[in-house]
Amino acid sequence: MVEPFDTVDLIHRKRDGGALDAAQIRWLVDAYTRGYVADEQMSAFTMAVFLNGMSPDEIRELTLAMVASGERLDFSGVGKPTTDKHSTGGVGDKITLPLAPLVASFGVAVPQLSGRGLGHTGGTLDKLESIPGWRARLSNEEFLTQLGSVGAVVCAAGADLAPADGKLYALRDITGTVESIPLIASSIMSKKIAEGTASLVLDVKFGSGAFMKDPARARELAETMVRLGNDAGVATRALLTDMNVPLGLAIGNANEVRESVEVLAGGGPSDVVELTVALAREMLELAGRPDADVEAALADGRAMDSWRAMIAAQGGDPDAPLPTPRESHTVRAETDGVLATQDALSFGVAAWRLGAGRARKEDPVVHAAGIDLHAKPGDEVRAGDPLFTLHADDPARFARALESLDGAYTVAPAGTRIPARPLVAARIR
Template sequence: MRTVDIIHKKRDGGVLSSEEIAFLIEGYTKGTIPDYQMSAWAMAVFFNGMTARETADLTLAMARSGDQADLSSIPGVKVDKHSTGGVGDTTTLILAPLVAAAGIPVAKMSGRGLGHTGGTIDKLEAIPGFQVERTKEQFLEQVNDIGVAVVGQSGNMTPADKKLYGLRDVTATIESVPLIASSIMSKKIASGADAIVLDVKTGRGAFMKSLEASVELAQAMVAIGTEVGRETVAVITNMDEPLGPSIGNSLEVLEAIETLNGHGPTELTELCIELAGHMVQLGGQSADAEAGKAQVRQLLQSGAALDKLRQLIRAQGGDASVVDAPSKLPQAPYRVAVPAPASGYVASIDAESLGVTAMLLGAGRATKEDTIDLAVGLKLTKRVGDAVQAGEPLAELYMNHQKPEETQQMLNRTISAFAIQPEPVAKPKLIYAVVTSRGVQHFK
């Protein structure tokens, strides 16, 4: 088998065999296939696409290129959740204890952030004492003991995906649906999930800017899951504005605590209930997603979900009293109100721009080597559709110092992310559609 023949076949629109795909991924991971040949193959895929079977084969080949989690010692259906990325997205911190409280084992491996704010692992480290590193034995034992664990990803999980992603980033082949879908799903399959719920973001603050592209990506990932025997559901959700009002690590932990306490922001709470409902159904604890949603609402009201968060923190060495005394979280010493430049209604909020502002404040990383300030960030006080008076706060900046020039720059950046118009604006839709192997259900 020769690499050049595989490239030639895909260039001309041919369908690759399972053996050809396995040969390609194994060779590239080992270094016997060079970057320039893999670049040519990726560009051929970019233009000619892949079938559902080819994409599933690619996904499995990448999942098998490194470590794979064996969760078979944990009874029950293990349901994982993945978000395609957004701003103010605190869902994992809420869903892990919420779904575990419903009796679904949550064996979650998460990553650190590069960009807007920290990843789930960075956010958890805002909790005093919380340990994100666990041995495989400790990880499995904890899930069997309390039903939930959230740890850092293995350093050798899906090395083929890491290598291929880096190549795609510099060869203009990032925006290929089969390559995006297989990248995401390979990590979920390597993590040992039996079933998967995907939160596919769409809009200005998302990777996929249009609803059509988001539906296409969701269908591709659901098709992969179906092809490899993992039941998969994708929920397509709005990221034209930040999901929750808080953007920043300790701020998002506080928001998660408030949500599990039944007092969280409306949009964040609604989405977590939607995702959790599907997870509970896939985990076999409810007949359908609606029954699952009713079940998790009750868990929020009863305090069972919040108590599961206490158990999770305590099991991983953290100070569980932070749930009842959130002032123990890292605190930014300065808060600066962001005044509205005019009266009217908030017409739009540039989520991506606000995410970059949070990063510039220190809440995220521009490079892998950057250190995150867990206390800083920003919190919105106005959402799309809200009325606002000139001078009224649109948001509040949480800063670790007050240098006049930098503070003014952050104020200007935040103000420019808000568009205000004189006429009333309708509240945006939060959930656009649910995609399953049976098709696409659009929400009115």
């Protein structure tokens, strides 16, 4: 077979600030997926993209080429409207857990293909694997059957879904090209378009604990992904949300499941409830249920019934005790005052060092490890009050976790007014 393009020519063009056309991008992605283009060459290309960016047309073609590299799921036989949500990740972000069953309780199918955590951001599958018996791997037949009966599925994506993205993602991770908006947007949206959902709501986070620290960059990413989704026929919108402070009071795996169940029971931290409800409304509106009363479904048990059915369908026991840590260490306030700051990234790193996250994809996680917060910014505290509790199976982990929390929180004098920050900063359609 004679290849229609020369890889080095395409690298040169991108390196020098030029644009590739649709045929060139399609060929490059296909040739890399089948092994003709070497990792070294694709590394050079991704670095050129990182430095010079891509036009909207190039980003669209890159996304569609990655979709075309594998299978595309078809939900036409499910008999329900489909909608999905994707979060760019943060600290304490367990929103998928209450959100998927809540939306499904209104007769909408939620095909949530999720991933595992790496570094300071937790993975949805790791959290759910805290539940005894629950399994992340489903066959396509099991996936579709559960989607039609229960309505909500949270599981691992198969290797045949946008395989070009899988190869490219692993390469970007080791070549310093992760933080490129064209590459992030095409990576996320290729999988979501291939997934086959009719509509999609994106939770794009900014701030200390987010992938995108800068709100302007987060907005650019959100707008790029919304445009990609809508251009591909997936009704897409985004919420821009603040991740400077951990979400909720639980950071980890088992404790985040516990907090999610509290939300499904009509309780839970106000910020977790607020974001769950906001995303549910967006998803249900796109799925043709604009008048759905999501607060009522949390209060009257419908969402909880949906959760129990979803967990049981994947082999989990919703009534089984969750893992508990062998060791705990509580940090207390030294003075009276008001909790002023609580840096999300630092708390995420601390939870990771306790064993709740992984440094490499093959590392196991300790499901009982993590942090429980006892106060959030703006709360009054007295000397001796608990601020947060660290959990681990190995007490030797506490010292390094506490190192990462040095300066991560401050207590201001009593009476200090801490301005409230809106959790949802913008809505992008």
